[in-house]
Amino acid sequence: MLNFRKFRRMAVETGIGLALIGGLPAMAATPQTELLRWQQAAGQTGDAAKGQVFFGQRHGGEWSCASCHGQPPTRDNQHASTGKKIAALAPAFNAERLTDSAKVDKWFKRNCKDVLSRECTAIEKADVLAYLIGLK
Amino acid sequence: MPTQVPTVYKQECAACHMAYPPGMLPAPSWRRIMTGLDRHYGTDASLEPAQVQQVSAWLLANAGTYKRVREEPPEDRITRSAWFARKHREVDPAVWKRVSIKSAAQCSTCHTQAEQGNFDEHQVRIPR
Numbered sequence: 001m002l003n004f005r006k007f008r009r010m011a012v013e014t015g016i017g018l019a020l021i022g023g024l025p026a027m028a029a030t031p032q033t034e035l036l037r038w039q040q041a042a043g044q045t046g047d048a049a050k051g052q053v054f055f056g057q058r059h060g061g062e063w064s065c066a067s068c069h070g071q072p073p074t075r076d077n078q079h080a081s082t083g084k085k086i087a088a089l090a091p092a093f094n095a096e097r098l099t100d101s102a103k104v105d106k107w108f109k110r111n112c113k114d115v116l117s118r119e120c121t122a123i124e125k126a127d128v129l130a131y132l133i134g135l136k
Numbered sequence: 137m138p139t140q141v142p143t144v145y146k147q148e149c150a151a152c153h154m155a156y157p158p159g160m161l162p163a164p165s166w167r168r169i170m171t172g173l174d175r176h177y178g179t180d181a182s183l184e185p186a187q188v189q190q191v192s193a194w195l196l197a198n199a200g201t202y203k204r205v206r207e208e209p210p211e212d213r214i215t216r217s218a219w220f221a222r223k224h225r226e227v228d229p230a231v232w233k234r235v236s237i238k239s240a241a242q243c244s245t246c247h248t249q250a251e252q253g254n255f256d257e258h259q260v261r262i263p264r
Contacts, residue, residue: 062178081178082153083242113180 051131137253
């Protein structure tokens with residue numbers, strides 16, 4: 001017989017279960033899961049060599065990714081216009097990097113617009129992440 | 137600098153430049169800046185609508201009202217304000233061009249306590 005108390009416990013447990021399923025991927029983002037996310041969206045594997053070229057190139061505008069992040073982006077660098085310190089981008093040199101999907105999305109959106117005057121494609125992001133993760 | 141600084145101001149605005157004291161620009165300048173964040177001095181600095189709301193409210197509540205700050209500077213740039221030019225008139229133009237200084241936007245290069253809102257000239261150390 002399903003009494004109220006049992007029902008409530010089941011509901012709570014189901015809720016916790018759903019919260020874990022729903023919450024874990026976002027909480028547990030790693031550079032690898034971020035790379036996988038963009039590879040899945042692109043239907044291709046990220047290419048570190050292509051990512052390296054993309055990162056250092058200007059794309060019709062004044063700046064490349066490296067203008068602010070340096071190349072290789074394994075050390076602190078300076079913002080190209082303000083001079084503000086920008087901490088190392090490669091995750092092997094800065095453990096905070098690529099561990100928050102919302103931040104990854106936000107900065108790709110802003111910075112791609114600054115460098116390419118458009119958003120980056122999924123494969124461009126996968127290539128860049130493959131390059132960044134490969135820096136040791 | 138107001139004692140209460142929203143986390144979003146430090147996290148978002150101060151990711152690319154110093155957390156400027158709101159009192160350095162008048163309210164109309166901050167209002168224009170906050171309604172054009174996708175074209176922010178050559179970069180896309182867009183925020184979520186709720187964050188824009190929060191930062192704007194704080195900037196406007198603490199905007200400059202002192203007589204010299206009340207004037208809206210060209211391009212809403214702190215560094216184009218008449219008071220800024222006057223305060224820095226003894227600094228030789230060649231000094232600004234030094235690699236170690238690079239940009240007038242980075243107050244803390246010379247104003248060592250700028251991040252704490254202290255621009256006292258006794259704390260100024262101009263890098264070689």
